[in-house]
């Protein structure tokens with residue numbers, strides 16, 4: 204985190220509406236310093252003074268609370284999935300104001316990026332977001348703004364930041380969607396007070412994100428979190444590299460749905476009367492999750508997977524499998540959680556969270572006073 208303004212902004216995000224005196228107590232900053240930072244954050248349209256009185260704390264004087272300004276600035280999310288792009292507009296509390304899906308007519312990287320830049324101006328409808336956040340599956344190099352490798356789309360070395368910044372004139376930030384969603388969980392979800400977390404994303408792409416000491420671990424060129432080829436015991440499904448029993452090839456959405464029902468995942472979900480196939484998948488995910496849990500030993504494991512988000516019995520099966528196989532996970536009902544975000548907004552949140560994560564890390568460098 205970068206400095207006192209970010210500390211103040213995050214405290215307001217978590218506790219707002221909140222009095223300045225309370226922010227000072229929570230953060231250990233001086234009351235004068237908090238007032239000064241609140242002033243500069245308000246000048247930039249990030250904070251607002253609210254009229255709603257907060258309770259007197261016995262000091263005799265009512266305190267005028269400050270809160271995140273959700274009425275002025277927005278960020279734009281671009282989530283690139285296997286079959287479609289999700290454009291979104293989020294307020295500074297991570298609420299999805301509007302979203303739009305663009306199915307890939309042609310999965311070629313140039314065609315998809317052209318589709319995005321064609322649709323964006325109409326989608327934004329004259330609004331100027333603070334920044335665009337791009338989230339994608341696979342290996343995303345955050346520092347250089349490049350999708351290094353997206354196996355299921357067959358993309359390599361796509362300079363997505365350069366292309367979108369050139370087309371829109373807006374700042375563009377990029378990250379893997381597993382890291383984007385763990386960022387969203389830290390800002391707006393269930394794990395705001397946790398120092399360490401593991402996030403497992405299972406969709407058409409399967410990847411992981413690790414938080415330690417409150418920060419996301421990226422590793423050189425942001426390559427950390429590739430769990431696609433973790434071996435899954437008795438599975439004999441073959442992956443694109445020709446291995447047998449790899450995690451992603453066995454459980455990823457469309458591969459799984461085709462194998463168990465001969466349909467795509469949306470078709471399987473739409474026609475599903477009972478959750479049996481999803482429970483089975485949750486158990487397979489639990490197998491790999493138990494291994495990862497013991498490697499990372501996080502305070503919390505968050506799982507974003509359609510079945511686990513949708514059916515309580517999938518979450519139960521996942522927790523049961525992890526408890527049975529992990530050596531460290533003693534109380535999965537407290538330490539294994541489903542995504543905080545519903546299935547119909549999770550991709551919209553992921554894109555926007557990339558931009559919001561940057562804003563909440565260094566708010567003054569990414570806004571104009």
Ligand SMILES: [Zn+2]
Nearest residue numbers: 432442446449
């Ligand atoms: Zn493999």
